[in-house]
Amino acid sequence: MQIEVAGKQVEVAEGASCAEALKEGLSKKQFKKVVVAKCGGTTLDLNTTIPATCTTLEPVFDDSPEGLDVIRHSTAHLMAEAVKKLFPSAKVTIGPSVENGFYYDFDFERPFTPEDLEAIEKEMQRSVGADQEFSCRKVSADEARKFFADMGEDYKLELIDDLGEEEYSIYRHGDFADLCRGPHVARTGMLKAFKLLNVAGAYWRGDEKNKQLQRIYGTAWQDPKALKKHLDYLEEAKKRDHRKLGTQLDLFSFQEQGGAGMAYWHPKGALVRTILEDFVTKEQLKRGYQLVRGPQILKRDLWETSGHYDNYRENMYFTEIDEQAYGVKPMNCLAHMLIYNRKLMSYRELPQRYFELGMVHRHEKSGVLHGLLRVRCFTQDDAHIICRPDQLQDEIKGVVKWVQDLMGLFDFTYSMELSTRPEKSIGSDEDWERATKALSEAMDDLGLPYEINEGDGAFYGPKIDVKVRDCLGREWQCSTIQVDFTLPDRFDLSYIGEDGERHRPVMVHRAIMGSVERFLGILIEHYAGAFPVWFAPVQARILTVTDSQRDFAEKVLQFFQEKGIRVEADLRNEKLGYKVREAQVEKIPYMLVIGDKEVESESVNVRVRGGDDAGLLSLEEAAELILAAAKEPFKRGGMSYSFSTT
Template sequence: MQVLVADKAVEAQAGKTCGEALKEALSGKKFKKVVACKSGDVTLDLSHELTETDTALIPVYDDTPEGLDVIRHSAAHIMAEAVKRLFPSAKVTIGPAIENGFYYDFDFERAFTPEDLEAIEAEMRKIIAADHSFSCKVLPKAEAKELFDGMGETYKGEIMDDLGGEEFSIYSQGDFVDLCRGPHIPSTRFLKAFKLTNCAGAYWRGDENNKMLQRIYGTAFANEKDLKKYLKQIEEAKKRDHRKLGPQLDLFSFQERGGSGMAYWHPKGALLRTILEDFVSREMLRRDYDIVRTPQILKRELWEASGHYDNYRENMYFTEIDDQPYGVKPMNCVAHMLIYNSHLRSYRDLPKRYFEFGVVHRHEKSGVLHGLLRVRQFTQDDAHVICRPDQLQDEIKDVMKWIQDLMGLFDFEYTMELSTRPEKSIGSAEDWERATTALSEAMDSMGLPYEINEGDGAFYGPKIDVKLHDCLGREWQCSTIQVDFTLPERFDMVYIGEDGERHRPVMVHRAIMGSVERFIGVLTEHYAGAFPTWLAPEQARILTVTDAQHDFAVEARKFLKARGIRVEADLRNEKLGYKVREAQLEKVPYILVVGDKEVESGGVNVRLRGENLGLKTLEEAVNMVQADSLEPFKRGGMSYSFSSYSCPV
């Protein structure tokens, strides 16, 4: 038979492998980069023997996303072999490829150390140099179980029981044997660039009631250049880690004594939040939203009516008051619907746009908590637009424009996903189709590209998720727009139409920042703590050279503060270099130095982020800070003035 390989016909006799067919069709240089191939939707090992169904093969190259998955999955196996050589009593569990790397979980009596990782890496290099081939065979379940039980690998039998089926593929390289679907690189020498990055504890199957395992993370790339680039990015990310910068800049802390997953905002962090929230609130008013406030807990019967109790209760907290069960709100939509239903609405009243900085609580497992990025208590810049069906398209577009404005303000690139109906959901197929079509048509009409994310919508409706990209290219999910025909039905929301009859509105759930905590965490890492001047909790700091300038510095601070500048004065009897260094570490944008010359001239010596701008009058210093603060808004075509605490509004 003939096989079409990369658009070239190749004769495929019995027993010919995918690798042999690809080698005939590709140049030597190209073939060296091939790690696997695709036949239809199935990715195959190069050692796979062609069958009559394999009529067309597509090479999978080592520097493509699919190729990197194959390399990283194989790296996990090589790492597991190295661990078993060095620590024979360790039991292997699972070892998948993940985004940017791989991991393997081991049942071992102690935590692995950095020294262990170095030894494992050295052993991996020996395995790679030995050039062991990856080979696959399929065994009946009973025979596969007997094989692993004989090796003392008890977890594999449990995995097979959970997967079901009567046959399982077994991969081996060198002395290592593993239960695996594959595919894998042809041999260990194809792993050219790798690094073990860290260790962590991980419960078996992610269940905290199960045994704690030892997880080793690593990464692998097609070549050393890409690996070095990635590792450099990781080092930069560590410097920008908001969990480190938050305490360093005295913005926030986490207090285990008070409970996990809840941030304590210190004065500077609380001021930063206030500036950001004030800006968003004023934007909401400018965009015709009504600000509301709603309770933290609602009767459980409301969560039952909304579907949250059936579909989301594992993420909720519950309590009881006067023998009546209540739920702590994980979302604000139910409360906003009650506000809407407090009056009978006319078609002329719509749309109603309710906005709230709503504090919500979600029951996150301790293992997934991560600084401000994953918490149990957070604040959403949450809003619900209740409108007529004929208004829906314009409302979705208006929300998208607001998201575009916010992303532009912070210089974020972003991508969008349209998430469709999940298995666990409520509402009719017709309503889901109407809601999904509304979102896709709105984005299409605005010329916005997006990807489909099957089955990841909210349980009550499809959604657009906006994923912003920070300065390191990392992706963060923040903004969301959800269209909901179902909850208005469940809560009997109506309006009186032009015909005098009762009609059902549609509801748009939307958050621009999403979680305020997460957004600030992302901003902290994006700017490495050096927030733009308009957002910096301390915009300027006056530093004296000696005590002789004390009185002038105090008056200068009063002058700047009266003009709306957030300014402090460091009057300590310390060396100027020490005070400058401290202000720089605290990421204060403007450092205003006062010596005898400055006192004599009635000015300050200005430094902006380390650049010396020279002697300026106090009025000039004020103008510089204000102009710098307004620059991001001017770029976006927005016009702002200053409030009493110098927030552009």
């Protein structure tokens, strides 16, 4: 039979496998990198017989996203085999591939230890050396049920019952068999680059009401070089972990006795977020926003009117006052609409742009809490633009420009997604279509590329989500722009038009940073704690060599404070080298060293974070150097900013 392989016609025998056909159409070097094959939209194992209807066969290489996915899922099976060999009483559950790796959940009577992971990895290597074949067998539902019942694998029986299919596939390599749709690599010998990383708790089926299992995480790649690159990346990410740096730099902490998922900001951390919030607030005012502030709790019937009670209440906290039910706000939009409704607006008064650094509370499950990146109490740089429909395009574009300015300030690259109507939503089809069209046309007019994220909009409207990439290439969702025709209708927002009649406005929900806590966590990791000069809680530290320079150091401290520089003095009777190392650990941008020579010349010896030495400078020259460095990032976006604690 003839079949096209990678654009080349080849002749193979009837009943040939995918591997045999690919060998004919590819070079030896190319074939060594193939993990599975594709026929149309169907992915096939290499040892699968070519379907009679297949006319074109495409290779899937090991360094492609799909190829890596197959490698990782196959390695998950390899790990499960090793666990069952070493710990026969462990029950297996599910083991998918995930971004950059894989995991498998096990039900075992005791916690797995680091030593267990080492032993499991060694057993996996033995299986690789044995080069066992991955084979697939199709069985009926009854056969599958009996097969796993005989093995005592209760979790597999539950999966079979829930899936309710007539036929299942069982993959086997060596003595290990698993319920799986596949595909998999042809042999275990193809899995040569993997590493087990850690163990975490995980509830069966993701439901905290179910039994807690043990999840072993690992990573797998196409070759040892790619694995090493990723492990180096993980080491760098570990150094940048905002939770570790938060302690090292004394920025924030989490106090379990006060409740999970809530940050406590220490003096320097509180100063950092105040600098950021102060900058953002000034920018809002320059861009035509008005400051507002709403209460933390509102009556439950308001949340029912908005649709939050029906569509979002599992994420909310509720309380009762004077036999009246209240909801703690998870969002700021309701209060802003009530502020708008305080009087009847004219078309000439629109748009109304309301901005609030609003603290909100959301009931996140304990298993997903993660430092500042996932908390239960956080502050949004939240704003709501209430405008006429004919103003909508310009308002969306204005928000996008503000997003671009902020991302440019922090040297973030970013991408945009347009998220459309979810299954659980409110509002008419017409309003959803109008809102989605407004967002897409604004992006098109600005010439910005974006992806469509089907069904992931807010329950009241579609949205643009901005995903930033940090210096390690990690992606974070921050800014959001949502168009809403529904809540203005539910809260009877209106304005008097040019014709003297009442008209319905449209509302744009938008946050530029998103969560202040999350954004700060991202920035801490992005900069590895070495904040830009304008953003650093301490911009300079004065270091004396001996006690004899104390009086002059205090005069220098006052001089820099009067210049608006955030400065502190280390006047302790400690060795200079110790003081310098401490300042470097705390990532202070400038160290101003004062010895007898500096006192005599009324100057400072300036050391710059990173090891450079600016040398002996007058006080005025040193101040100008620091202030110029603080202003530098703002030149790119045409913005200006200054913040001082004095």
